[in-house]
Amino acid sequence: MTEALSPVAMPFTPSALNDARAKRPAMGHIVAVASGKGGVGKTWFAITLAHALARRGKRVLLFDGDLGLANVDIQLGLMPEQDLGSFIAGRTSFEGAAQRYGEGGFDILVGRSGSGALSALPPPVLERVLQGLRSAGEVRDVILLDLGAGLDRSVRRMAAYADTLLVMATGEPTSLTDAYAVLKLHAADRPDGISQVVVNQAATRADGERTYATLSRACSSFLGRKPPLLGIIRRDERVRDAIRRQTPLLTRHPGCSAAQDVEAAANCLLD
Ligand SMILES: Nc1ncnc2c1ncn2[C@@H]1O[C@H](COP(=O)(O)OP(=O)(O)O)[C@@H](O)[C@H]1O
Ligand SMILES: [Mg+2]
Numbered sequence: 001m002t003e004a005l006s007p008v009a010m011p012f013t014p015s016a017l018n019d020a021r022a023k024r025p026a027m028g029h030i031v032a033v034a035s036g037k038g039g040v041g042k043t044w045f046a047i048t049l050a051h052a053l054a055r056r057g058k059r060v061l062l063f064d065g066d067l068g069l070a071n072v073d074i075q076l077g078l079m080p081e082q083d084l085g086s087f088i089a090g091r092t093s094f095e096g097a098a099q100r101y102g103e104g105g106f107d108i109l110v111g112r113s114g115s116g117a118l119s120a121l122p123p124p125v126l127e128r129v130l131q132g133l134r135s136a137g138e139v140r141d142v143i144l145l146d147l148g149a150g151l152d153r154s155v156r157r158m159a160a161y162a163d164t165l166l167v168m169a170t171g172e173p174t175s176l177t178d179a180y181a182v183l184k185l186h187a188a189d190r191p192d193g194i195s196q197v198v199v200n201q202a203a204t205r206a207d208g209e210r211t212y213a214t215l216s217r218a219c220s221s222f223l224g225r226k227p228p229l230l231g232i233i234r235r236d237e238r239v240r241d242a243i244r245r246q247t248p249l250l251t252r253h254p255g256c257s258a259a260q261d262v263e264a265a266a267n268c269l270l271d
Contacts, residue, residue, distance in 0.1 A: 028134070028140060031164045033144070034147040034155060035149065035182065036150065041168060041201060041233070046072070046145075047075055047076065047248060051250045052262050052266035053141070053142055059140040059142075062108045064110045065111070065146055066149075073108070080108075082096060088121070088129070120154075156185055163194065165190075165193060166230060170211070183227055187225065197212055199229070202233065203234070234261055236258035238259075241253070249262070
């Protein structure tokens, strides 16, 4: 058998869910969201998860780790005075570069959209940023990193640095293949690391379970370990509407199917 993802789905295994629930974020827990492929919904999910965690009383910092094409601020319509570039240039402290997002009840440290300079951070600068994230965790419960697409050096380092890596996939073969590549590299970089899968844009829950089964089967066969499922997020037109209006989904469409699914994923992360 070759190391390729078979489109044939495996039955969903509920035991994986129980494993996922065993992973409890502690104080300052760093959670990164990666996917390999772009456009699967990482940024939107990271924002909405940050919001859901904040609503559960958690102190959260959302870090825009898409260093080349930062867009957390765009999805939320923010015009930050400081950003990661200010910290890197030494104009402000790490905390000084973050801002309060009052509407969501959490803090955000944005990148700078279209800043090629940030996408290729020299390793010592990236390490300084990671130390900043760790110290930000001393006064927060969860630090959420929205990582960029691809698997460049910075993405790989941030994924390996995180305490938990959430790997997002959709049912598209390209997304599944890229998600598998992220999981494979993470297994090599962090043999003891925790990774969990988030399926996004599922037509139905059953469809999402099939996507998860395909991915987890490849992981079992070729990596010898199966990442638990954190959650299945259904495709929902209201996500696009909220993004278009630069308003968080949980504010604009609370209780819609995608909102329910992110709330459930937040519970699972904290359970
Ligand atoms: N659950 C969902 N239902 C419907 N559309 C979604 C969903 N998740 C993401 N999208 C769409 O995918 C687009 C890309 O999302 P984004 O968060 O920018 O992806 P990424 O950060 O992975 O590049 C969004 O603009 C939104 O329209
Ligand atoms: Mg993004």
